[in-house]
Amino acid sequence: MKAKQLFIIMIAALFALIFVHLGFSVSLGIISEIKNLDSSLALASRTIAFVVEDDLKEIDRIVLASPDGSASKSFLPKGADPMELDQDKVRLSDPLPKHGNWYVLSGETITGALIFARRAPEGYPAAFIQYRPDLSWADYLLPDIKDAELRIVGSDGSLLWGTGQPVLISGEHSPLNKPGTSGGIWRPVYTRKVDIGPGGLILELIFPAMPFVYSALSRLPWTLGVELLLIMGLLAAWIVFSRYLLDPLERVTRLSLQMQDRLFTSTSPADLAEGVSKLAGGIRDLTRNSRLSEVKVFCQTLSSALQGYVFQQEKIMDSGKELEKANRALSEANRDLLRRDEIWRKILEVSRSVTIESGFQKGLERVALILAEMAGAYGVVIGRIEGGNMVALAWSGFDGMLEIRSAPLDSSIIGRALDSGAPVWTENVHSDPSYCQLNRRIKSELNIPMFHIGKAVGGLSIAWDQVRSEDRALVELVMPVALHVAGLLNTQASLLDLKNSYKYMAGRLQNLTAIYHDETAAHLERMEHYCRFLSVAMSRSLVEVEDVALFSRLHDIGKLKVPMEILSKPGGLNHAEFEIVKHHTEWGAEILGDASWLQMGRNICLYHHEKWDGNGYPEGLSGENIPWEARIVALADAYDALRSPRSYKPPYSHLEAVRIILQGDQRLKPEHFDPLLLDLFRKFHHRMAEIYETIGDEVQDTTAKLMS
CATH class of the missing domain: 1.10.3210.10 (Hypothetical protein af1432)
Incomplete structure (x- = not known):
């Protein structure tokens, strides 16, 4: 993965974290408001429940103390008044769990007060008390939130008493759904419940939830401002990092890849050095354009290292050229040595055959064939001096056609070579008047005189059917062979003389034996x-x-x-x-x-x-x-x-x-x-x-x- 791609991923991850943090901030604000409200409501509900419960106990004590079942208003708690009701027309609720003598009247006929009925003992009339809890003192306990409602409900959830205009609450037992309310609009609310003694009654505090949301959202601009500042800082860091660090590194990477491609396609050290030199030049440009000192130091160091490599490579190339030149010279010398070795090996084999097996004539013909192959010649002639002429003793090539077998020594190129004692290379034989035509296709010819122990014994002629310039290396290669052939010719001549002498001796001896x-x-x-x-x-x-x-x-x-x-x-x-x-x-x-x-x-x-x-x-x-x-x-x-x-x-x-x-x-x-x-x-x-x-x-x- 590239550094730029990795950095983009890191920036994206930071943006995601910022947005997640923003969401958490809003959520935590709402939760904090709700927790604060819940603490306030818990305190308020417990306090109100305590007051209401205490008032009910006081009412019950006063009523029980009245022998006629009535109670003086002056003795009742604030908000409690005696009532006279037709008990036959009043539907009583179930008995209260802790005070079985008191009944709660249905809230369908009476609103705004909590009505209690007490079944009097036999001979006493029933007592009715209406009770409106005095909660003016509790304002400081409740949050300042509009549309809040205080309710007292029964254990079955029926509304027994309530204050103010309640918020809209969905529910089967909610009085807020009765006709005349502004139902049909749903708004989220928060409810806090607490039991009121004596038994069965429940105090409910109901508040709308949206104000808490609004309160939490009121802090959002500050949070968004901080987050935006963080985002802008990240973008600025991205621009600086990308421009002054990632872009130079990316250019270095591209140049390195180009050099890598050049390395794989380079066919010589010169191509390789050229590729590295271009890479060093590109890195120098980066050094000039970069504003980060670290990048400059890195690029300068890398450029210097590459330039040093190019310098060393050029020295190696120069040494390589000299070494290649020396290798070529050695290879040529080695080829010449191998060539000479091969020729001498063949010549020695032929020499053994000349003196031992195949006969002198066949051996010389084999030598002529080897010389023709070695020199790439059209033909080769080995001649022997007989009187004043050079007589062809053995030959090879010439398409099997040798036009003359003898040449006078006083008017031929081979005779001139014998007189000078040195080889004669004739590049164009037809321009030399002393040329004796061996074959009409011959264009160039080399004539080498053959001496043995200072005595002229013959000549060696190598001919080509194409014009060929003088080749000193070839002359040097052939000269030892010519000297060896001269020794063979002289040895053969001496052997013939010896055998002729022996035959003469044998003839004289056989005449001598005839006497006996x-x-x-x-x-x-x-x-x-x-x-x-x-x-x-x-x-x-x-x-x-x-x-x-x-x-x-x-x-x-x-x-x-x-x-x-x-x-x-x-x-x-x-x-x-x-x-x-x-x-x-x-x-x-x-x-x-x-x-x-x-x-x-x-x-x-x-x-x-x-x-x-x-x-x-x-x-x-x-x-x-x-x-x-x-x-x-x-x-x-x-x-x-x-x-x-x-x-x-x-x-x-x-x-x-x-x-x-x-x-x-x-x-x-x-x-x-x-x-x-x-x-x-x-x-x-x-x-x-x-x-x-x-x-x-x-x-x-x-x-x-x-x-x-």
């Missing part, structure tokens, strides 16, 4: 093709396929340490000789050395005579404990040995060789080979035959080959 036993170059080449085919059938990776094909040529290099007389013996070997030959597996591994990249070659040399059932040598390995590459070489070597002529046997046909491998003979058993390889051989043995037929043995002079 009857292995030919054709046999070693077939071994390479057998092993490549079988490893592909086993779903080995491309790197593993190439490595097992390469190292299979050196499976018997350890025979260089076997004495020539044992290797060239035309017949079968005895037990001691065979034990010496068996050591060629270990000697082959020793010859290759401990280089980690030659681990597959050592496994082939050491374990290609192990058997699946564990009956092989040199360690008697079985099952999956035998390296997979050694299991492949074992099957390939067995098949080629069966098909080739030896000093101790003729060559077998393909079908005979297949039967011996799958069913066994005195020397070979199916249990010697990997069951998976046997299944593959059973399905694809014709491919083995094609390899043998394609690469046949030729009679060569191995000594002449060594000399050539």
